[in-house]
């Protein structure tokens with residue numbers, strides 16, 4: 001079964017954000033493949049570190065955008081990001097303690113979470129940002 005497949009159905013109609021989502025899916029798929037191949041903690045650790053860095057960078061980007069447009073659902077959206085930050089930190093700790101199997105749970109959870117988050121939470125944010133930009137462009141012209 002292939003996980004972390006980005007398709008147009010996941011688009012939030014903000015090209016930069018879509019590109020970052022595709023990047024996260026690529027690292028997620030890499031982690032999944034390493035797990036399927038029986039990856040040991042030493043092999044999984046650098047992929048997890050990459051994932052954590054890319055996820056955090058992406059979340060901070062969205063959080064900056066939401067602040068700029070005074071997005072009302074900022075706290076709700078950020079809480080969802082924080083749940084994943086916490087989950088990733090926990091998994092990294094477990095892998096550092098020699099537990100490679102914990103990645104199986106993370107991969108399944110993250111695959112479902114990312115699909116749901118992109119198609120609901122991020123899409124709502126995308127619609128708000130596009131409306132904000134349209135409105136402000138119309139005011140400026």
Ligand SMILES: [Fe+2]
Pocket residue numbers: 062077081117121122
């Ligand atoms: Fe998000």
Ligand SMILES: [Fe+2]
Pocket residue numbers: 021058062118122
């Ligand atoms: Fe996102």
